[in-house]
Amino acid sequence: MHVTPVRPRLPVRGAATDWRTPFARTGLYLAAFISVLNVSIVYLALPAMRQALHAGISDQQWIVSIYPLMEGSFTLAAGTLGDQYGRKRILAWSIGLFVLASIACALSRDPAELIVARAAQGIGGAALLSLPLALLLESAHDSKASDSTVALFSTVAALAAGIAPLAGGALVQWLAWPAIFYFSAALGIVVMASLFFVTETTPHAQTGSDFPGQLLSIAAIVAISYAMIEGNHNGWTSPVILTAFGIAVAGFALFLVVERYAKWPMIHLRYFKLRTFNICVLLLGIVNFAWYGVMLLVSLFMQDIQGLSEISSGLYLIPCNAAYFAANVFSNRLREKLGFPWNIVLSFVFSIAGIVWLSAIEQNTPPWEIAAALALAGLGWGIICTPASAVGLSVIEASDEGFASGTLAFGRSIFGVFGIAVLGSILSAVMSGRIAERMAKLHASRQVIAQTVRAVVHGDLFDVARTFTPLVDKAFVHAMHDALLVCAALSIAICISILIAFTARGPSLPQS
Numbered sequence: 001m002h003v004t005p006v007r008p009r010l011p012v013r014g015a016a017t018d019w020r021t022p023f024a025r026t027g028l029y030l031a032a033f034i035s036v037l038n039v040s041i042v043y044l045a046l047p048a049m050r051q052a053l054h055a056g057i058s059d060q061q062w063i064v065s066i067y068p069l070m071e072g073s074f075t076l077a078a079g080t081l082g083d084q085y086g087r088k089r090i091l092a093w094s095i096g097l098f099v100l101a102s103i104a105c106a107l108s109r110d111p112a113e114l115i116v117a118r119a120a121q122g123i124g125g126a127a128l129l130s131l132p133l134a135l136l137l138e139s140a141h142d143s144k145a146s147d148s149t150v151a152l153f154s155t156v157a158a159l160a161a162g163i164a165p166l167a168g169g170a171l172v173q174w175l176a177w178p179a180i181f182y183f184s185a186a187l188g189i190v191v192m193a194s195l196f197f198v199t200e201t202t203p204h205a206q207t208g209s210d211f212p213g214q215l216l217s218i219a220a221i222v223a224i225s226y227a228m229i230e231g232n233h234n235g236w237t238s239p240v241i242l243t244a245f246g247i248a249v250a251g252f253a254l255f256l257v258v259e260r261y262a263k264w265p266m267i268h269l270r271y272f273k274l275r276t277f278n279i280c281v282l283l284l285g286i287v288n289f290a291w292y293g294v295m296l297l298v299s300l301f302m303q304d305i306q307g308l309s310e311i312s313s314g315l316y317l318i319p320c321n322a323a324y325f326a327a328n329v330f331s332n333r334l335r336e337k338l339g340f341p342w343n344i345v346l347s348f349v350f351s352i353a354g355i356v357w358l359s360a361i362e363q364n365t366p367p368w369e370i371a372a373a374l375a376l377a378g379l380g381w382g383i384i385c386t387p388a389s390a391v392g393l394s395v396i397e398a399s400d401e402g403f404a405s406g407t408l409a410f411g412r413s414i415f416g417v418f419g420i421a422v423l424g425s426i427l428s429a430v431m432s433g434r435i436a437e438r439m440a441k442l443h444a445s446r447q448v449i450a451q452t453v454r455a456v457v458h459g460d461l462f463d464v465a466r467t468f469t470p471l472v473d474k475a476f477v478h479a480m481h482d483a484l485l486v487c488a489a490l491s492i493a494i495c496i497s498i499l500i501a502f503t504a505r506g507p508s509l510p511q512s
Contacts (some may be wrong), residue, residue, distance in 0.1 A: 003461050008422045018200055025189040027194020028132035029156045031091070034187050035128035036160035038121065039068050039416075041168040041180050043299040043317075044310045048177040051115070057431075059111035061424040066115055069225060070122030072413020078127035088198050091131045095192045098124030102123055102185035106178035121184075128191075135198055162321040165299075169314030186477045213258045213265060220251025221414060228421035280392030283344065284408055285415030289353075290487050292416035293423030293432050294355065294377065295320070297480050298370065305363055316367045320374035327382030335387040335457025341391075342500055343387050348495040352488050359484035363477055389505045423483040430479035431472075438471050 042049075055063065082090045101120035108114035117247045171179040227244035234241050259265045295317070302313040335343045354377025361370055389408055 023194050024138060024197040024199075027191045028136050028198065030187060030194070031095070031128045031132040031191045032156050033160040034191065035071070035125050037072075037164050037167070037187075038125060038184055040164045040295065041184075042067075043295055044120075044165055044169040044303070044313050045172045045177040045180055046300060047303045048172050048310070049111075051175060053108070053111050053114065055111040057112075057424060057428045058229050059115070060300075061296070061420050062115045063111065063118060065225065065229075065292075065420040066119045067122040067125065068292070068413045069417045070119050070218075071125045072125035072410045072417075073214075073221060074123050075129070075410055075413070077214050079129060082127065082131045085182035085233070087131045087135050088195060089337060091127050091135070092192065092195050094124050094131075095129035095188050095195070096124070098128070098190070099185045099188040100124075102181045102188060106181035106185070121141060121181075155302065161317060162325060165317035165321070166314035169310035169312070173310040181510035183495060208463065211263055213255055216251050216255040216258060220248045220255060220415070224248035224418055225421050228418070228425055231425060275501060277392050279501055280388040281408060281411045282494060283347075283384055283388040284392075284412050286491060287347075287385060288412045288416035289419035289422075290351065290355065290377070290491060291381055292420035293360065293418070293487060294374075294484070296420055296424060297427060297483060298358065298374065301361075301476070301480055302367065302370065305476055306367065308367060312367070316371040317374065319371045320378035323375040323378035324385075327379045328386055331383050331386045334383065336392075340387060340391055341499065343384060344495070344498060347380045348381065348491060350383065351377045352491050352495075354378070354380060355484055355488040355491065359481050359488065361477075363473060419487075423487060426483040426486055427476070427479045430482050431475045434478055435471060436473035438475070 046055075046063070049055050049063065053059075078090060078094065098121055101124055104117035105114055105121060108117055139235055167183075168180050172184055223244045227241050227248065230244075231241050283483060299313060299317065302308045302316060303310065308316070331343070334346075338346075352374070354373050357373035357376065358370065361373070376378050392408060
């Protein structure tokens with residue numbers, strides 16, 4: 001879920017010549033469009049990928065989550081490298097990697113190849129949201145021009161989020177699932193061409209990199225994501241899953257040690273002593289946890305269970321993004337009028353109501369009702385995102401705004417990955433148990449039960465699972481209900497915890 005970026009404080013450079021400016025600015029705005037588009041354009045391609053590549057639920061979780069995981073993990077590094085070696089240069093290399101990785105995604109022959117290519121695509125996409133905005137602001141002559149640039153940049157990014165479901169659905173239905181990646185590659189080539197008209201920034205030698213911290217953070221996040229996604233398939237107490245959890249714990253611990261003593265740390269730990277900053281990171285995190293997970297479940301439900309086409313499914317997903325965008329536009333004004341605490345309350349009331357509504361849908365529920373529930377949840381998420389960013393940054397020193405923006409973006413991405421991993425794992429676990437239980441009552445052999453469960457969870461022997469279509473469909477609906485109720489319960493718990501934090505002792509939180 002996109003949050004309005006905060007304008008970094010950058011030195012102003014002269015504007016490009018008149019004939020170059022439109023080409024340069026169009027390409028840089030397009031970069032933001034691509035970055036947001038590629039997070040969710042794959043949702044409606046999952047059933048087609050499942051059939052073509054025999055990708056099970058865990059494979060689909062990886063296909064969706066690996067892009068934002070890598071994108072979020074390298075966002076801070078992309079900004080640092082841009083400061084060191086020139087933002088245009090780093091953006092050009094990033095776009096090149098993105099284009100090649102997108103083509104590799106389209107040519108993938110099995111889930112493993114696609115997941116690896118999506119990871120590379122995410123690394124290339126890490127620079128597409130931060131560096132283009134910085135380059136655009138270089139040509140702004142005054143604060144008014146800067147504000148309008150940020151507003152247009154945010155609008156373009158929000159537009160990408162809004163049309164991603166429909167674009168993905170149309171490309172898959174009219175062409176095939178690889179078309180979504182060829183489309184991304186084509187847009188990336190346009191951005192590369194526009195960079196010929198972009199003025200390079202002056203490198204800053206006084207900045208440095210934190211490669212040990214970068215590697216440790218990625219290792220820890222990938223390890224815990226693997227443990228949560230693959231735990232049901234391998235067994236939660238299996239050596240490989242326990243090892244993954246161990247690597248995650250050790251990686252996070254070492255990361256904190258490295259960040260404490262690093263000359264140029266990725267994360268300024270002192271800010272995590274501030275209650276306000278922590279609360280805002282958590283607010284943005286739970287929004288993305290819910291949004292990523294819910295969209296995964298609902299996308300699969302509409303196509304696999306209700307049998308809707310890709311385009312129809314995309315149309316019914318749009319109200320969620322539209323409601324989010326509409327609420328986001330007026331969210332700061334609402335915060336100023338009601339105060340930040342009431343902003344939080346309204347956000348959780350709407351979003352939790354939408355999630356609970358979704359948890360009651362059945363196979364024959366009209367699609368418009370699903371769209372309405374998604375819109376209600378999107379309204380709640382949109383009410384809080386921009387205010388949480390603004391309040392979180394209000395306690396940060398001006399010189400560290402870049403770090404804070406990157407940290408909030410990193411947190412959003414990682415919580416989103418966790419949403420996919422946790423809710424997807426609940427779906428997989430409950431489906432497996434439900435199918436095994438019902439097939440045992442039908443006196444199916446243990447071998448057939450094991451093959452069917454494996455087909456659903458990990459994509460092998462897919463035709464076996466389709467033999468029991470009614471059973472699989474009912475198990476999916478039941479499992480989706482459980483996953484959504486867990487999401488709602490977690491949202492309620494976090495809402496209560498945050499509101500309690502307002503009454504806790506310590507520095508007072510902003511009331512508006």
